[in-house]
Amino acid sequence: MIEAASDIAREVDYAIIVVGGICAVFFLGIVAFMLLCIFKFHHTKTTKTKQIHGNLFLEITWTVIPTILVFYMFWVGWQGFNKIRTVPDDHMVIEVVAQQWLWNLKYPEEDIQVVNNFHIPAGVPVKFKLTSLLDDVLHSFYIPAFRVKEDCVPGMNTYIWVNADMPKNGESETYNMFCAEFCGKDHAQMIGTVTVDSPAAYEKWVQSVKAEANKPVDMKLALDATSPEVQGRDGETLYKTYCVSCHGSTGMGQAETMVPNARDFTNLVGWKQGNKINNIYETLITGVPGTEMRGFTSLSPWDRFAVAHKVASFYKGSGRQKVSEAEAKALEEKYKLSAPYEPKKTLAIDQAMDLLLKEKK
Amino acid sequence: MNPDSKNFYEVARGLTSWLFTTDHKRIGILYLICVMTFFVIAALLGITIRLELFSSNSEAGGSLLGGGEIYNRILTLHGVIMIFLFIIPAIPGVFGNFFLPIMIGAEDVSFPRINLLSWYCYIIGAALALFAILSGAIDTGWTFYVPYSAKTGANLILPLSAAYMLGWSSILTGINFIVTVHRLRAKEMKMFRMPLFVWASYATGWIQVIATPVVGITLILLLLERFLGIGIFDPTKGGDPILYQHMFWIYSHPAVYVMVLPAMGVVSEIIPTFSRKTIFGYSFIAWSTMAIAAIGSLVWAHHMFTSGMADESRILFSFLTFFVAVPSAVKIFNWLATMYKGSIHLEPPMIFGLIFVLLFSIGGFTGLMNGTLSIDIHIHDTAFVVGHFHYTMFGGVGVMFFGALLYWFPKMFGRNYNKKIIYLCGFLFFVGFNMLYGTMKWLGIQGMPRRYADYVPEYEFWNRVATVGSWVMVGGLFLMIFHLLYSVFKGSKAEDNPWEGTTLEWQTTSPPPLVNFNEPPQIPEKPYDYPEEVKS
Secondary structure, three states: OOOOOEHHHHHHHHHHHHHHHHHHHHHHHHHHHHHHHHHHOEOOOOOEOOOOOOOHHHHHHHHHHHHHHHHHHHHHHHHHHHHHHOOOOOOEEEEEEEEOOEEEEEEOOOOEEEEOEEEEEOOOOEEEEEEEOOOOOOEEEEEHHHOEEEEEOEOOOEEEEEOEOOOOOOOEEEEEEEEOOOOOOOHHHOOEEEEEEOHHHHHHHHHHHHHHHOOOOOHHHHOOOOOHHHHOOOHHHHHHHHOHHHHOOOOOOHHHHOOOOOOOOOOOOOOOOOOOHHHHHHHHHHOOOOOOOOOOOOOOHHHHHHHHHHHHOOOOOOOOOOOOHHHHHHHHHHOOOOOOOOOOOOOOHHHHHHHHHHHHO | OOOOOOEOOOOOOOHHHHHOOOOHHHHHHHHHHHHHHHHHHHHHHHHHHHHHOOOOOHHHOOOOOOOHHHHHHHHHHHHHHHHHHHHHHHHHHHHHHHHHHHHOOOOOOOOHHHHHHHHHHHHHHHHHHHHHHHHOOOOOOOOOOOOOHHHOOOOOHHHHHHHHHHHHHHHHHHHHHHHHHHHOOOOOOOHHHOOHHHHHHHHHHHHHHHHOHHHHHHHHHHHHHHHHOOOOOOHHHOOOHHHHHHHHHHHHHHHHHHHHHHHHHHHHHHHHHHHOOOOOOHHHHHHHHHHHHHHHHHOHHHHOOOOOOOHHHHHHHHHHHHHHHHHHHHHHHHHHHHHOOOOEOOOHHHHHHHHHHHHHHHHHHHHHHHHOHHHHHHHOOEHHHHHHHHHHHHHHHHHHHHHHHHHHHHHHHOEOOOHHHHHHHHHHHHHHHHHHHHHHHHHHHOOOEOOOOOOOHHHHHHHHHHHHHHHHHHHHHHHHHHHHHHHHHHOOEOOOOOOOOOOHHHHOOOOOEOOOOOOOOOOOOOOOOOOOEOOO
């Protein structure tokens, strides 16, 4: 059995053992009786048969007993299900928005967002509010270690919740997270990880994500693909996470991945929103309207530049124009790239509702 | 009996004598050729899927099919062919057509021309389905869930039209069976004297007639959405993707009973015959068949326990689902009781009958785990469900299709096959089957999702076991198919009643004459009536 990392996971395992156990006993009974008949009543050992047409008492017995047992199984499942669906009041919220083929996770209380790989604190009930982008497809958020899954449906909100055990090493432990509802080409690559942290480790992680997301940008270094700030980013992995499904590992787009109309990065012809680094940067925020290309708001500015440079690197010629000073300035001002971090002064609607309810109590 | 009378193969020759035949036996043979061809193709596709899953390294260029896109298309083809072109029509189309009229002492079905029309509907539907999948490069899996399917080339309308056409084939066969059972029984053949295979085909007919129109309704809703822009399933138009899942399963869940009930009917023939004993609890088996048909129509949403459907619905459908288990259990117990104090002959059909009982029991028991709400939240959409489904549909229906073929082979073709080869095939099949699908269940409990072209390295060992199992299983199956094909032409001449069967088809010649009986058959008071003294 894979590791069970919450009370609910252990309860599901218990249900598997109870229901599976009852079934196993019955199955062994069936096998034993069948073998007995085969050996005892084999035609080489029999001279007489007994033509029995039926027995009402037996029929009633083997109707009533299974009926009682399946009632019991239903009850076991129902009890567990109620726990799976009842979120404790003192929970924190993570908003999950699935898209082909990655997971966006927003932490409204912490004001951070990450992709695919995320952390949760141990011992705190976490409610995942699930949905898919409106024009996307069905996905299903599944963490085997917690034994829970629920579909992400476009235009609809669903949820699951978990309360993870304290990691055995006292610090952090990582589990797989899968997409379980068929969603197309890279369904099997739509995998993430959940890391369960001790409260201290969790706080540390939140701070590091926050610092990273809000690190002011120096435009001159950001536009230079060879600067240590850009080189220090793992553009390769970022490209794999966000781009490779449609544009391929050689950047050839449709020719490599069979995704219709996916842009070929190895030439400069026909880029709808321009092919300079600042254009690519902006496209990574806005997407290309009317196409499958989406904006990736969860990228931090520095990471977004790293992805833009990675995309640009597939074109080997020298025809790509440099970003002018004015264009760089315009981009910087539009997205306030060099401004220092200021904590948000807004509340998510749900948080506000919760606070109001608490006050009322 | 007149030895000079021509059998139904000899009365006419040539291709047109087959393509324009209205003889139920010939239509059965036409179905047999088609479903066997599709089965072999789809089994090869299944093997390809398992080959891709042998290793977990598609990142490193180790992917056999070059990634998810091709894998998904193969997966879709495998599912669509197996479900719509093999399992649904297999037993009713082949053995229902061939034997239902004979077993009730009739000369043909009530509407022989409509019977031929149903075969043409099947052929047109099959052509449409293959055209839709191959031309539109459809990679949605056999369930065609929206919104993903709405984004594919053929926009669902073509594949659903195919399902609709195949549905017509199903409905026409169903109506034919219902009317034939009510109108054409021989004089002394009362309803409760009918063989249980006839009961099963009759119940199946009702499900086909009642459930299949839902496919047509879904198609109309889709057309309204596409051409009038009414938001029904598409969330960007205000529609609800979960509604599509309801529509799909309202038909497709009863469809699994369309598949499995005839298989259960065949088991109810085989076990008494090879135990030389009357069936235990005849009327309970007959009524449990009708009960499964009725309750089975009310459980469809158990496919949707994690879909986002309301919690109350999930609880209700879990509750209803458990009730289907009861009549199925009743059948298993009655079959076992039939063997008790009999005289058991382990001929090849009996071996397949017993394999059915074992594999279908496992399928049923794991179905109980799926029905248990809290467990299903974990194992839904994992390899466990794929394993469960193959235990019931392949270990159940597929095995019994071959069991029925082995049982009635001497009657249909007037030839014998080599029993030793079939024993070997049965053994290989059983071992390979459990290696393949038993392992999938284990992988599912470990959390491996289904329809994955690739997986995390933790799952590699068991996936390799499963892939090796698939070779063993298909090896056994293909050997059997080739041997049976060989025996159709080269087997030794078969007797009229090689298994000492008591139902009417064993009273006529092998193969039967055009009008089924040269002399009016004797209708026994009980369908499975054996003397207490057995021949030594």
